[in-house]
Amino acid sequence: MNRTLLGLAAVAIAGIGVALPATSAAAADYGPDTCRQGYVWRGAKPSDLVCVTPGNRDQTALDNSVKHTRWTSGAYGAHTCLTGYVWRDAFDGDDVCVHPRVRSQAAADNAASPGRKVAAKLWISKYTIKPKPGTTTSTDDIPKLKINGSHYNYGQVRLFVRYSANNRVAYSVTLGASAHPGFAGGSFGRKTGLFDCSGPGKPANAYAQAHDLVSGRWSARVPIRIGCAVL
Structure with missing residues (x-):
């Protein structure tokens, strides 16, 4: 990830109270959900504290920003995904439409997150x-x-x-x-x-x-x- 993207990620994360990217010299203590160095909170919603790589956090923010363009009325209601997209399912009720590989990554991050936190x-x-x-x-x-x-x-x-x-x-x-x-x-x-x-x-x-x-x-x-x- 280049310096510009890192800077944008830091601004976006700081704006919603999420830990700054742990690519900095030192992380910080954010309580039981503190991510290990190298990981940040995903932020799929304000309470989403799953620890992911900065790149996956950026992908999550991007998908959230364009979610309205990927919905259509269909078999699953007003939030039916356009062809080629699926619900992300990062949490219960997460109907943001993403590429299938992104949904798979969200599931993998959910499973791996406990081991990425400083549970001490x-x-x-x-x-x-x-x-x-x-x-x-x-x-x-x-x-x-x-x-x-x-x-x-x-x-x-x-x-x-x-x-x-x-x-x-x-x-x-x-x-x-x-x-x-x-x-x-x-x-x-x-x-x-x-x-x-x-x-x-x-x-x-x-x-x-x-x-x-x-x-x-x-x-x-x-x-x-x-x-x-x-x-």
Whole structure:
């Protein structure tokens, strides 16, 4: 797409409150529907927040602008499509007439959109380290915490573990979220070295959280128990 088209797209999108094209240096946090860098809201109607490429967003705006020229009275009422066109069906009741390939693309974008959003998913798993050779027991046998995430932008993510009582940082690291099979968007898994201190009568005393540095989106807080010597 050339610079002129990009500029027109930015103006059109800004005019209806949709995220600016993510081809810029950094995206922004627009809440749960924030698109990953490289995608923008489609805007087939004001509430259409399906994430698509800027080119598909432009095609949607073009089809909307000429919809009246593609309707005729016929078997499906006043909005019957002229020969060669079909209803786009980007959402329930979408009767904008488009080429069949555009309808197929709209369906594909609908299906792919959840994986194109910065959902900032975060979860905890556990791992252990085998005892060193020549030993039979070791504190390494105690499960440790691994922080995992998916649905982030490709780029830097900052991980935090903080104590719930005072938000004191117990662990932090910046890492890169990248593509991994089976996970949407940028994903990661980080072994923290922190012992899992949960157990009967030992409720969570801390939480893990991730910050997508490209968009500014934060994950939800995931409760954990750390500091086994702490009552």
